[in-house]
Amino acid sequence: MELFDVVIIGGGPIGIACGLEAKKQGLSYLILEKGPIANSLFNYPVNMQFFSSSEKLEIDGIPFISNEAKPRRNEALEYYRRIVTSNELKINLFERVEKVEKQDDKFTVKTSKSSYVGSNIILATGFYDLPNKINVPGEDSPKVSHYYNDPHFYASQKLAIVGASNSAIDAALECYRKGSEVTLIIRGPEVGQRVKYWVRPDIINRIKEGSIKAYYNSTIKEIRETEIDIKTSEGKVTLENDFVLALTGYMPNFDFLKKLGIELSKDNKLLPTYNPDTMESNIKGLYLAGVICGGMETHKWFIENSRIHAPLIIKAILEQ
Known part of the structure; x- marks a missing residue:
């Protein structure tokens, strides 16, 4: 099996940002997404308008031009899809991650289609899959x-x-x-x-x-x-x-986090453990990115305030 410097689980905006940063820094990487590009955004209501303005949804400094100050779902899908295709990001779509195991200093990621080995894992799976x-x-x-x-x-x-x-x-x-x-x-x-x-x-x-x-x-x-x-x-x-x-909200897949060995806070917030300077979890080489960092407090993390996770993580990987 090919060894990647980093395997990114989740192909939403933050997973894409991590892929861009990894490619820019010369790391071998693979993005795994269980659905289409930006699967969570794809499943948003067809007429949804973002709270954030378009420039705050930009990743890697790539301009996001929208008809109104606050873009709509279809414009965001176009923006993130074009980033993936124009930058030829290595992303496997409609491939669900089923298991992640760590042995020594390597991670084996088993999916619905294959298996991969990574020196590092970035978990950027969001929270939209499981309704409250x-x-x-x-x-x-x-x-x-x-x-x-x-x-x-x-x-x-x-x-x-x-x-x-x-x-x-x-x-x-x-x-x-x-x-x-x-x-x-x-x-x-x-x-x-x-x-x-x-x-x-x-x-x-x-x-x-x-x-x-x-x-x-x-x-x-x-x-x-x-x-x-x-x-x-x-x-x-x-x-x-x-x-x-x-429509009572959604939550991260806490069972998956627990199986990975990620520690969660003992209160009802279920906050995952990570270093805010590097985004590394309590498991060495396993990093968290995006809204998954908020546990049940899903309203605290958005694209606009978690874009910074990508450069923080890749910098930490390069400095290992």
């Missing part, structure tokens, strides 16, 4: 989804959306404007404070005028074929319902 479940009867029903794609699907339907973050609020507004009868079920007393500042007034006004119904301090308790039960501060409410979007 609401754990209620009926959650596994076909009418329930933890991912939102296109509002057209929900036109003329009674749609319940669980959550109060950007993903839930974007979905509520888009689906309402495509003709859905939207009900928001919000655990807290208000719409989330981290909702995009140009979107938050919109959803608040739609709720005030009655276009979108919102239940605050409420949780969904049961999902049935044509109804849902909601626990509110005033008691149980039963609503007619066609579909449920449970």
Whole structure:
């Protein structure tokens, strides 16, 4: 098996940035991605607009030109795809990593298609794969989804959306404007404070005028074929319902991290152990990059503030 200086697990923006930096510094590398280029971004809602402006999504100083100051999903996919292709990055797509084993000072990476050996590993897998479940009867029903794609699907339907973050609020507004009868079920007393500042007034006004119904301090308790039960501060409410979007956030694959031997904090944040100067984990030669560094605090790391991980890691590898 070919020996690589570094094997990068994850072909999203930060994994791509690590590949660019490795190539620039003359290291042999391989990026492994279980889906298409920037798989997580590909699975974002079709109309999604970033909170960050385009220049803050740039990697390796390559200009990102968008139609608006804050680019949309399709523009980001174009940008990162062009970086991969124009720089001829070595990336294997639709190849899932199944196991990583360390023996002596080398890592063996076993995938759905082959095996590879690396002197170093960079884990840049993000957090979008595993949804935070609401754990209620009926959650596994076909009418329930933890991912939102296109509002057209929900036109003329009674749609319940669980959550109060950007993903839930974007979905509520888009689906309402495509003709859905939207009900928001919000655990807290208000719409989330981290909702995009140009979107938050919109959803608040739609709720005030009655276009979108919102239940605050409420949780969904049961999902049935044509109804849902909601626990509110005033008691149980039963609503007619066609579909449920449970947009309650996502988490890294902690089981995979544990199998690698990465230590996690003992509190509910589950923060992985790493050196912030080098991004090296408690396992020598295994580095963390991107939002995976935040454990359950997935809102703290974005493309714009984790781009720096790539040069930090490659510098540390070169200085070994």
